[in-house]
Amino acid sequence: MKLLIDSIQLGLLYGVMALGIYISFRILAVPDLTTEGSFAFGLSVSAAVTSLGHPVLALPAAMAAGAAAGAVTGFLQTRWKIHPILSGIITMSGLYSVNLSVLGGSPNLTLVRANTVFKLIPFLSKNDAKTVLPIFFALLCLGLIILFFRTHIGMCIRAVGDNEDMVRASSIHTGACKIIAFCVSNGLIALSGALIAQYQGYADISSSTGILVVGLASVIIGEAVFGRRSVTVGFISAVVGSLIYRYIIALATRYSPLPAHMLRLVSAVIVALALALPAFREHLGTARLRKGGTDDA
Amino acid sequence: MLDIRNAVKVFEKGTPIEHTALNNLNLHLEPGEFVTVIGSNGAGKSTLFNAVCGTFLLNRGRIFLDGQDITYLPEHVRARTIGRVFQDPMKGTAPHMTIEENLSLAHSRSTARALSFAPAKKEIALFRDRLSEFRMGLEDRMKTKVGLLSGGQRQAVTLLMCTIVPPKLLLLDEHTAALDPATAEQVMDITKKTVEAYRLTTMMITHNISQALSTGTRTVMMDEGEILFDMSGEEREKTTVDDLMRMYSTSRKKELDNDRMLLKKE
Ligand SMILES: Nc1ncnc2c1ncn2[C@@H]1O[C@H](COP(=O)(O)OP(=O)(O)O)[C@@H](O)[C@H]1O
Ligand SMILES: [Mg+2]
Numbered sequence: 079m080k081l082l083i084d085s086i087q088l089g090l091l092y093g094v095m096a097l098g099i100y101i102s103f104r105i106l107a108v109p110d111l112t113t114e115g116s117f118a119f120g121l122s123v124s125a126a127v128t129s130l131g132h133p134v135l136a137l138p139a140a141m142a143a144g145a146a147a148g149a150v151t152g153f154l155q156t157r158w159k160i161h162p163i164l165s166g167i168i169t170m171s172g173l174y175s176v177n178l179s180v181l182g183g184s185p186n187l188t189l190v191r192a193n194t195v196f197k198l199i200p201f202l203s204k205n206d207a208k209t210v211l212p213i214f215f216a217l218l219c220l221g222l223i224i225l226f227f228r229t230h231i232g233m234c235i236r237a238v239g240d241n242e243d244m245v246r247a248s249s250i251h252t253g254a255c256k257i258i259a260f261c262v263s264n265g266l267i268a269l270s271g272a273l274i275a276q277y278q279g280y281a282d283i284s285s286s287t288g289i290l291v292v293g294l295a296s297v298i299i300g301e302a303v304f305g306r307r308s309v310t311v312g313f314i315s316a317v318v319g320s321l322i323y324r325y326i327i328a329l330a331t332r333y334s335p336l337p338a339h340m341l342r343l344v345s346a347v348i349v350a351l352a353l354a355l356p357a358f359r360e361h362l363g364t365a366r367l368r369k370g371g372t373d374d375a
Numbered sequence: 376m377l378d379i380r381n382a383v384k385v386f387e388k389g390t391p392i393e394h395t396a397l398n399n400l401n402l403h404l405e406p407g408e409f410v411t412v413i414g415s416n417g418a419g420k421s422t423l424f425n426a427v428c429g430t431f432l433l434n435r436g437r438i439f440l441d442g443q444d445i446t447y448l449p450e451h452v453r454a455r456t457i458g459r460v461f462q463d464p465m466k467g468t469a470p471h472m473t474i475e476e477n478l479s480l481a482h483s484r485s486t487a488r489a490l491s492f493a494p495a496k497k498e499i500a501l502f503r504d505r506l507s508e509f510r511m512g513l514e515d516r517m518k519t520k521v522g523l524l525s526g527g528q529r530q531a532v533t534l535l536m537c538t539i540v541p542p543k544l545l546l547l548d549e550h551t552a553a554l555d556p557a558t559a560e561q562v563m564d565i566t567k568k569t570v571e572a573y574r575l576t577t578m579m580i581t582h583n584i585s586q587a588l589s590t591g592t593r594t595v596m597m598d599e600g601e602i603l604f605d606m607s608g609e610e611r612e613k614t615t616v617d618d619l620m621r622m623y624s625t626s627r628k629k630e631l632d633n634d635r636m637l638l639k640k641e
Contacts, residue, residue: 230479231489233472237480240469247428247467248481248536249454 083209085328089321090212091273092292094219096300096316098266099293104312105227106239106259111166111290112151113267115173116144118286120268122180125187125281133195137272144268145261147173152257177283186282194276208277215273216317219266224310226262235259236309267293288342295345296320298352376576377404377427377544382436384422384600396422397433398600404544409570409577409591413584413619419600420580424546429453441543458537460530460550467533470522474513474532477521478502481536505535509565527558531565538569545570547579563590584616598627 095117102110120140127136147169154165181187196207226232237245238255245252275281300319304311323345331338384397396419404410414420426433427440429450437446445453460467468477479494482501494502499517506514509531513524521529530550537545547566551559567590570577581587587594593607596619603626606614 228492229490230483230493233476233480233493237469237472237476240471241466244467244469245480246451247454247459249451250480251451 081328081332082325085324086321087208087212087277088274089324090216090317091270091277092296092324093216093270093317093320094273095267095270095289096293096296096320097219097223097313098263098270099290100297100312100316101223101235101259101263101266103294103297104239105236105309106256108162109166109290109294110148110151110260110263111163112147112169112173112260112264113166113290113293114286114288115170115177116147116264116267117271117289118177118283119143119147119173119180120271121275121281121286122177122187122283123268124272124275125189126180126182128189128194128276129187129192131193133193133198133276136276137195137269140268140272141265144271145265147268148260148262148264149257151264152253152260155260156253156256174283181281181283185284186280188280189276190279194279195273196276212273212277215269219269220313220317223262223266224313227309227313231255231258288345291342291345291349292323293320295349295352296323298349299323302352376406376408376441377402377578378439379403379423379427380437380439382423382426382438383434384419384426384431385434388434396600397426397436400436400601402595402602402605404576404578406576407574408593409575410579410593410595411587411591412578412580412595412597413582413587414597414603418597420597421548422600423597424459424548424578424580427453427544427546428457428459456543457546458542458544459546460533460537460548462549462552464526464529464533464553467536468521468529471520473518473520474506474524475499475502475517477532478536478539482539501539502535505539508568509535511561525558527554527562530554530562534562534566534569538573538575541573541575543576545575545577547577549580549582552582584619588614588616588619596623598623603627 095113099110099113102108102113120143123140123143124136127133127139150172151165151169154160154168155162160168178185196211197204199207199210202210227236234245234250234255235258237248237250238252238259242252245255271286274285296319297316298319299322300315300317301312303318303322304315306312327341327345330336330341330344336344379400379402382397382400383395386392386394386396398419400419400423402423412420412423425431427438429445429448429452432447437444439445440453440456469480472480475494475498479498479502482498483493483495502517503514506517511528511531513528513531516524521532524532534550550566551562554562563586566579569575570591577591579591581590588611593605594611594614595602596604604619604622
């Protein structure tokens with residue numbers, strides 16, 4: 079039971095990140111490597127502001143920080159025409175120094191004595207708050223992001239990922255659309271980091287290593303359950319995917335003989351296999367044709 | 376309406392493969408004119424459209440649209456007043472979005488506020504009306520993803536996207552060339568009706584010479600980045616496909632590259 083509750087709490091908090099990853103990975107159709115940097119940025123800004131006594135302010139501050147990081151990546155990509163993957167890597171690397179400075183030069187910061195949002199809710203014990211707040215934040219972000227992608231600007235962003243030439247021909251500034259999308263995406267990712275820091279009671283920069291793969295795994299698992307349908311379903315499935323991912327990880331840590339530090343490798347393999355599925359299918363198809371089968375078999 | 380003055384476009388300038396695609400070209404369009412553009416492969420027809428749309432800047436020359444100098448305006452700004460349909464039906468629409476979303480994207484460019492919901496109810500009624508004029512049954516499939524439509528249906532949607540807010544200039548680049556003959560005719564029919572109904576200033580590239588002579592109000596033949604012939608009115612009415620071919624070969628001392636041009640007189 080504890081296992082399930084823990085994975086629900088973490089699954090929802092990381093689900094906020096999965097929303098952000100869905101935007102870059104599926105809607106813009108570019109994997110955004112800023113993720114690791116912006117998650118850690120959210121984590122460190124939240125920890126720093128919380129330790130100063132402002133746990134609530136820490137959340138919008140972290141979101142703004144993440145959005146700024148996204149804007150930098152978007153700018154590098156659209157204005158300076160740097161390759162999308164490289165733009166993300168550049169921002170991520172730069173953020174490493176920024177994050178260390180935010181945490182006062184050390185890679186981690188403890189919040190045990192600080193007041194976090196989880197201790198602030200009236201009538202709720204800290205333990206209950208650790209369930210209620212993730213539900214609240216995940217649903218709030220999910221609802222807002224679904225609404226956002228039904229607005230004119232949201233529609234433009236979807237179209238940019240679908241057919242950029244056509245959007246440009248419709249007199250819409252594609253660069254601006256992309257930058258806004260990266261801001262929203264990384265803002266969500268940073269918010270997730272910010273909540274995780276307060277939830278765990280400490281910030282550790284290294285916890286963001288490989289976080290992009292975790293997000294991709296969530297998105298892919300979600301799609302395995304819901305299929306690839308509308309954007310709205312996609313966002314819901316990303317959060318559900320995150321929940322399932324956390325539960326699998328919790329079970330694996332508990333029952334498998336693998337030590338905890340092997341889990342990222344397991345996630346990496348899962349993501350690689352899932353992304354390879356189309357290639358596997360095609361290979362199976364050609365193999366069948368070679369054996370003399372027919373296309374419509 | 377459109378005024379192109381001494382347009383020069385050189386590709387790969389300063390390299391061994393330097394190539395002049397527009398060679399001091401001048402062209403003036405009156406409001407409401409419907410010009411068909413013909414010319415052999417590589418004559419510079421698409422390059423002319425690209426220059427007008429701002430896909431790249433000219434090496435020399437100026438372009439005016441409705442009195443405004445647009446020579447240095449960025450592409451997406453020009454797109455506010457210039458509509459364009461390409462040969463490739465995949466190019467003008469977003470395949471994973473619905474018909475109404477595609478149309479809304481094009482329609483709201485002039486009106487929408489960034490955070491208003493789209494497509495708006497009012498819009499949808501307008502789209503339904505306009506689509507039903509095409510008699511393709513698209514008005515009942517507004518929530519269908521455009522990627523599921525046939526090439527002709529996609530071109531019809533693209534054409535509506537370009538004209539739902541009447542543009543100052545409509546550019547059609549062999550927009551029926553990739554379609555089967557029956558569908559091509561249907562899309563041409565829609566095109567003519569739309570241009571007429573909104574009195575759009577239009578340029579249409581086609582490789583079908585007889586269609587070029589029978590459609591619109593004026594025909595221009597391009598070759599090697601220049602305008603070879605420019606005819607309208609009575610002169611154009613009397614001209615046949617054969618006349619055009621003859622005029623081309625006497626003036627250029629070579630045969631018109633006819634591997635792609637349709638020479639039949641129908
Ligand atoms: N972006 C480009 N870069 C280099 N050469 C180009 C480019 N676009 C067109 N050209 C060249 O310019 C000439 C005219 O091309 P184009 O305008 O597409 O001809 P068409 O009349 O068939 O539409 C061709 O020789 C073509 O190879
Ligand atoms: Mg061409």
